[in-house]
Amino acid sequence: MSQSQTARGALLWHIGIWALFALVIAVLPYIFTSSSSISMMSQMGVFIIFALSYNMLLGEAGMLSFGHAVYFGLGGFFTLHAIRAVNDGVWSFPLELMPLVGGAGGLAFGIIFGSISTRRAGVTFAMITLGIGSMVESSANMFTDFFGGESGISGNRVTDVTLFGFSYGPSVEVYYLIGAWTVIAAVAMYLLTKTPLGRISNAVRDNPERAQFVGYNTTIARFIQFSLSGFFAGIAGGLFAIMFEIMTAPNVGLVQSGAVLLMTFIGGVGVFFGPIIGAVLVTYMHTALSGFSEGWILYFGLLFVFMVMYAPGGIAGVLCVHAAPWRAGHLWRLLPGYLLALVPALLAIAGLVAVVEMGYQLSLAYDPSSPIDLFYMEVNATSLLSWLVALLVLAVGIAGVLGAARVVRARWAEVNRSMQASGAKT
Amino acid sequence: MLESIVFSVLNGLLYGMLLFMLASGLTLIFGMMGVLNFAHASFYMLGAYCAYTISSYTNFWVALIVAPLFVGFLGALTERFGLRNVHKHGHVAELLLTFGLVYVIDELVVLIWGQIPVDYAIPPSLDFTLFTLFGTSFPAYRGFILCVAILMFVAIYGLLVRTRVGMIIRAALSHPEMVGALGHDVPRIFTLVFAFGTGLAGLAGVMAGNYYITEPGMAFSMGPIVFVVVVFGGLGSLGGALAASLIIGLVTTFAVSLNYSIADLLAGIGLTLGNESIVGGLAHIDLSRIGQMLPYLMMVLILIFRPRGLMGARES
Numbered sequence: 001m002s003q004s005q006t007a008r009g010a011l012l013w014h015i016g017i018w019a020l021f022a023l024v025i026a027v028l029p030y031i032f033t034s035s036s037s038i039s040m041m042s043q044m045g046v047f048i049i050f051a052l053s054y055n056m057l058l059g060e061a062g063m064l065s066f067g068h069a070v071y072f073g074l075g076g077f078f079t080l081h082a083i084r085a086v087n088d089g090v091w092s093f094p095l096e097l098m099p100l101v102g103g104a105g106g107l108a109f110g111i112i113f114g115s116i117s118t119r120r121a122g123v124t125f126a127m128i129t130l131g132i133g134s135m136v137e138s139s140a141n142m143f144t145d146f147f148g149g150e151s152g153i154s155g156n157r158v159t160d161v162t163l164f165g166f167s168y169g170p171s172v173e174v175y176y177l178i179g180a181w182t183v184i185a186a187v188a189m190y191l192l193t194k195t196p197l198g199r200i201s202n203a204v205r206d207n208p209e210r211a212q213f214v215g216y217n218t219t220i221a222r223f224i225q226f227s228l229s230g231f232f233a234g235i236a237g238g239l240f241a242i243m244f245e246i247m248t249a250p251n252v253g254l255v256q257s258g259a260v261l262l263m264t265f266i267g268g269v270g271v272f273f274g275p276i277i278g279a280v281l282v283t284y285m286h287t288a289l290s291g292f293s294e295g296w297i298l299y300f301g302l303l304f305v306f307m308v309m310y311a312p313g314g315i316a317g318v319l320c321v322h323a324a325p326w327r328a329g330h331l332w333r334l335l336p337g338y339l340l341a342l343v344p345a346l347l348a349i350a351g352l353v354a355v356v357e358m359g360y361q362l363s364l365a366y367d368p369s370s371p372i373d374l375f376y377m378e379v380n381a382t383s384l385l386s387w388l389v390a391l392l393v394l395a396v397g398i399a400g401v402l403g404a405a406r407v408v409r410a411r412w413a414e415v416n417r418s419m420q421a422s423g424a425k426t
Numbered sequence: 427m428l429e430s431i432v433f434s435v436l437n438g439l440l441y442g443m444l445l446f447m448l449a450s451g452l453t454l455i456f457g458m459m460g461v462l463n464f465a466h467a468s469f470y471m472l473g474a475y476c477a478y479t480i481s482s483y484t485n486f487w488v489a490l491i492v493a494p495l496f497v498g499f500l501g502a503l504t505e506r507f508g509l510r511n512v513h514k515h516g517h518v519a520e521l522l523l524t525f526g527l528v529y530v531i532d533e534l535v536v537l538i539w540g541q542i543p544v545d546y547a548i549p550p551s552l553d554f555t556l557f558t559l560f561g562t563s564f565p566a567y568r569g570f571i572l573c574v575a576i577l578m579f580v581a582i583y584g585l586l587v588r589t590r591v592g593m594i595i596r597a598a599l600s601h602p603e604m605v606g607a608l609g610h611d612v613p614r615i616f617t618l619v620f621a622f623g624t625g626l627a628g629l630a631g632v633m634a635g636n637y638y639i640t641e642p643g644m645a646f647s648m649g650p651i652v653f654v655v656v657v658f659g660g661l662g663s664l665g666g667a668l669a670a671s672l673i674i675g676l677v678t679t680f681a682v683s684l685n686y687s688i689a690d691l692l693a694g695i696g697l698t699l700g701n702e703s704i705v706g707g708l709a710h711i712d713l714s715r716i717g718q719m720l721p722y723l724m725m726v727l728i729l730i731f732r733p734r735g736l737m738g739a740r741e742s
Contacts, residue, residue: 295533
């Protein structure tokens with residue numbers, strides 16, 4: 001009796017979380033009403049699906065792919081061709097379901113390329129996906145009818161055939177279309193992790209040898225997971241095509257594949273909601289940072305390297321580590337250490353930003369001696385003094401972080417000890 | 427016709443040897459440490475840019491020695507303070523770290539040297555015609571690249587197979603505990619191997635930077651193809667890397683220089699094909715347009731039919 005009650009409680013809890021997710025997506029356009037933020041939030045939705053589909057490989061099945069944009073991009077191309085066909089009157093299919101065309105394209109190519117690449121695991125798999133990604137990208141020169149050559153393929157998303165009577169001309173309507181698909185795809189991918197397939201994928205990731213001994217075919221598990229991941233990537237690509245109404249060859253390319261790897265990893269591969277955080281954060285930083293800094297790729301690269309070295313679980317991993325002390329009521333004991341680390345960390349970041357921005361000013365600006373705005377100050381990149389100050393701030397910040405890290409570690413050891421002690425008592 | 431074939435062979439060999447200079451370092455690092463250095467082409471670019479800066483203060487010959495050493499030093503730092511820390515998380519974490527380094531290094535190059543190509547020129551002492559064939563000249567610098575690449579292969583091979591140092595390095599991969607127990611510092615061996623491999627990439631950059639163009643996109647244009655070479659030749663196999671480099675160098679050079687399509691070939695034996703159907707459309711694509719994608723296609727094919735590559739010892 002009590003067991004079924006807790007099961008029902010867990011189910012309600014899950015439904016509640018997803019309902020909240022949908023509610024947030026529905027309410028956001030009323031809070032951020034400007035057209036640029038609507039466009040940014042639409043992109044976030046697309047990349048949430050894309051990053052979640054990528055995490056079906058990296059997080060769920062331990063497959064590191066460098067060519068996931070193939071399925072995303074091809075899905076987008078298929079969708080755009082389908083929309084053009086509808087506009088030409090050759091075919092009739094509602095726009096709301098168009099991402100399914102992309103999904104079908106992604107699935108088809110996921111099956112084709114997956115049957116080649118999933119025979120291997122680990123580093124070899126990574127290299128095969130890289131090769132396939134490069135192959136598809138360079139084949140855009142050959143199949144100019146499909147890829148549209150240099151200028152790409154463009155279309156008009158406003159078709160006469162829709163389910164709900166919206167025209168999908170205004171970007172808010174596209175936002176809600178993307179939002180709806182984001183919820184559907186995210187729930188579907190979440191449910192997939194609860195199926196036997198999801199569990200076997202986890203087993204194949206953690207201990208392929210043992211999974212084989214138990215009697216599972218690891219290749220087939222990887223293959224199914226890979227194909228389904230291609231399906232969801234294709235849906236994301238289809239939404240991308242609907243939103244931008246243009247697809248070009250780089251959309252299937254290595255840069256796009258790298259971007260999804262970056263956002264998934266920064267968000268966190270170990271937890272289901274990790275890639276959602278990553279997609280939102282990276283899209284936000286991309287739109288916000290690329291506006292006023294040349295160096296946003298450098299900042300991303302540094303953030304990524306930092307995370308690989310010190311937080312391999314990503315942002316979600318860092319959050320989850322604190323769940324146990326939170327439940328045990330010890331979280332407040334960690335706070336002083338964090339506050340202590342915060343000040344030098346901000347100093348180090350400020351120093352780094354100053355060094356990078358001054359470097360870009362020296363190498364890229366038309367007139368390097370023209371002052372740049374940094375932290376509400378006017379800084380001259382050609383003066384030695386400003387470099388010395390920036391490097392000093394950076395050095396002091398790093399030294400402070402290293403010192404504070406010791407305090408944080410000591411606090412953690414304390415908290416762990418008391419949690420173990422209380423765990424032993426109960 | 428003969429003229430174009432001879433020069434395609436020479437240029438293909440040259441391109442192949444340049445690929446080999448890059449691939450040898452990559453396959454060495456992989457063979458010895460099991461680390462796939464994604465940033466290998468970025469170190470190659472660093473080599474070219476360092477050579478440019480050094481040669482602008484001194485001359486090319488100093489840069490030829492100093493730039494690879496400097497790039498190797500940077501590689502050692504990368505291994506010591508980066509890779510060694512994530513080693514415990516496994517090879518995928520190491521791969522991810524080097525992947526992140528690609529972004530960092532490529533952007534740092536823009537930060538230091540700017541977005542436009544730098545003027546890294548062939549040294550005047552090598553800027554003459556080696557020989558003239560069918561009225562087309564063959565520059566001496568290309569001959570120099572070939573010589574250096576061949577010397578490099580002989581030197582690496584001799585070092586690994588014929589010397590005691592090479593023996594210890596090879597043992598450190600398969601039996602790190604035993605080598606450690608015999609009193610060798612295994613982590614330091616790994617650092618040295620990584621430094622050596624990245625140094626080789628730096629050398630390739632010094633040689634190729636003035637032959638091609640030294641610009642921030644050079645790593646990205648070379649990176650994927652080097653991976654293809656290493657997989658095609660067999661991961662960790664030096665001889666395989668040499669064979670694969672030459673094959674891919676020749677194939678791509680020939681594909682670019684031959685402006686024929688399958689349809690032309692069929693027309694030669696009396697068959698005409700319209701380009702309305704899919705097969706016909708495919709047959710009408712020029713070989714030069716397929717050329718870019720051929721290496722990747724070859725890699726996918728070899729992975730299907732011979733997963734360990736041309737001369738690889740094991741599958742992964």
